[in-house]
Amino acid sequence: MTILETKELRKVYGDGETAVHALDGVTLTVEKGEFVAVVGTSGSGKSTLLHMLGGLDRPTSGTVRIDGKDIFSLKDEALTIFRRRKIGFVFQNFNLVPVLSVRENIALPVQLDGREPDAAFLKGVVETLGLSEKLESLPDQLSGGQQQRVGVARALAADPEVLLMDEPFGALDPVTRGALQQEMLRIHRLSGRTIVLVTHDIDEALALADRLVLMDGGEIVQQGKPVELLTQPKTPFVRDFFGRSELGVRLLALGQVGMAARRGEWLEGEAIVASLTLREALSQFISRQTDKLPVVDERQQPLGVLHFADLLRQREVS
Ligand SMILES: Nc1ncnc2c1ncn2[C@@H]1O[C@H](COP(=O)(O)OP(=O)(O)OP(=O)(O)O)[C@@H](O)[C@H]1O
Ligand SMILES: [Mg+2]
Incomplete structure (x- = not known):
C-alpha cells in the first residue's frame, strides 16, 4: 500500500x-512500512524534498x-493539523524547547493538537530510547545524544503514520550514532x-x-x-557517489551472517548472532584474530560456522 506519493x-x-x-520534477512513491534513505550531494534538494513531503x-x-x-x-490551518496527526519530524538540530522538561517537550506536539499522548505507548517509547530517568530534566542538562533521543521520542509521541528525519544523527559521535x-x-x-531518512552518511543509509x-x-x-545502486549504477555519477574503492566493504553491510554461515558445522567459543551484518562479522574476525566464528540464531541455538572466506564469497555473488 502506498503511503507517500509525489x-x-x-x-x-x-x-x-x-x-x-x-x-x-521529483516523482517518488513510498510504500507503507518502508524505510527509505535519501542521499545525495550537498544542495541536491534532499531537505527541500523532505519539507515538501511533510x-x-x-x-x-x-x-x-x-x-x-x-x-x-x-488550507494552511488544515494542513498544520494534518501534519501534526500524520507526520513526525526529526531534525539535526534538536529543536527542543529549553524551558520545558523532557516530558513536556515530548508531549508538546500532541498537546498542541488538543490531545494527550497515549500513556502506555509513550512509556514504551521513552523506555526504548533510554529516557526514563531523564523525564524531569531540562534539555540543557542532557548530552547531545540524549537530546537527540528526546527529538525522536517527540516525533514518535503522536504515533505518526510517517517519520521524516533530516540528518538526525549527524551531530553525534560515532558510538552514540550507532546506538541510535x-x-x-x-x-x-x-x-x-x-520512515524517510535524509543522510550524508552512505554507510548509515546502507545499514x-x-x-x-x-x-x-x-x-x-x-x-x-x-545492492542495486551499488552493483548496477545507472550513471558514472552513481558509481562515483558510492565510491568504487570501498564497494566491497559496503556490500558487506548488506549481507547477513545467517545467509553466509555454513550449516551443519559447529565450533566452541563465543558465538556471533545470525542477524549481524557481514561487515560487523568482519570486525569480529579482525578483533578476535580468527578465521572461523560460531553462529547462533536469535534464540541462541547453534546455527553453523562463518568462515572468513565466506565474506568474500558473499561479496562475489551479491
Ligand atoms: N529558503 C531557501 N531560499 C533559497 N534557496 C534555497 C532555500 N532553501 C534551499 N535553497 C537552495 O535549494 C537547493 C537545495 O537545498 P537543500 O537544502 O534541499 O539541499 P540538501 O540536499 O538538503 O543539501 P545539504 O546536504 O547541504 O543539507 C540549494 O541550492 C539551496 O541553496
Ligand atoms: Mg539538507
Whole structure:
C-alpha cells in the first residue's frame, strides 16, 4: 500500500537570474512500512524534498499525497493539523524547547493538537530510547545524544503514520550514532512505521534503509534496493557517489551472517548472532584474530560456522 506519493514535484526559490531549482520534477512513491534513505550531494534538494513531503513548505508545482490525501489542496490551518496527526519530524538540530522538561517537550506536539499522548505507548517509547530517568530534566542538562533521543521520542509521541528525519544523527559521535541507528531499526521493525531518512552518511543509509533514493541537482538520479545502486549504477555519477574503492566493504553491510554461515558445522567459543551484518562479522574476525566464528540464531541455538572466506564469497555473488 502506498503511503507517500509525489508527482513532478518542483520547487523554485527566488526568480529571474537568481532562481534556484531546488526540486526539478521529483516523482517518488513510498510504500507503507518502508524505510527509505535519501542521499545525495550537498544542495541536491534532499531537505527541500523532505519539507515538501511533510507539508512544511509548498511546492512551486506538483503534488504530494499522504495516505491518498493531496496535502497541498488543504488550507494552511488544515494542513498544520494534518501534519501534526500524520507526520513526525526529526531534525539535526534538536529543536527542543529549553524551558520545558523532557516530558513536556515530548508531549508538546500532541498537546498542541488538543490531545494527550497515549500513556502506555509513550512509556514504551521513552523506555526504548533510554529516557526514563531523564523525564524531569531540562534539555540543557542532557548530552547531545540524549537530546537527540528526546527529538525522536517527540516525533514518535503522536504515533505518526510517517517519520521524516533530516540528518538526525549527524551531530553525534560515532558510538552514540550507532546506538541510535540500532534503536531506529528496532522501532522500525517493531512498529512497521514508514520512515524517510535524509543522510550524508552512505554507510548509515546502507545499514538502515530498504531502499535508497539518490538525488543530484534537484532530481532523482537512481532509486532502488541498496545492492542495486551499488552493483548496477545507472550513471558514472552513481558509481562515483558510492565510491568504487570501498564497494566491497559496503556490500558487506548488506549481507547477513545467517545467509553466509555454513550449516551443519559447529565450533566452541563465543558465538556471533545470525542477524549481524557481514561487515560487523568482519570486525569480529579482525578483533578476535580468527578465521572461523560460531553462529547462533536469535534464540541462541547453534546455527553453523562463518568462515572468513565466506565474506568474500558473499561479496562475489551479491
Ligand atoms: N529558503 C531557501 N531560499 C533559497 N534557496 C534555497 C532555500 N532553501 C534551499 N535553497 C537552495 O535549494 C537547493 C537545495 O537545498 P537543500 O537544502 O534541499 O539541499 P540538501 O540536499 O538538503 O543539501 P545539504 O546536504 O547541504 O543539507 C540549494 O541550492 C539551496 O541553496
Ligand atoms: Mg539538507
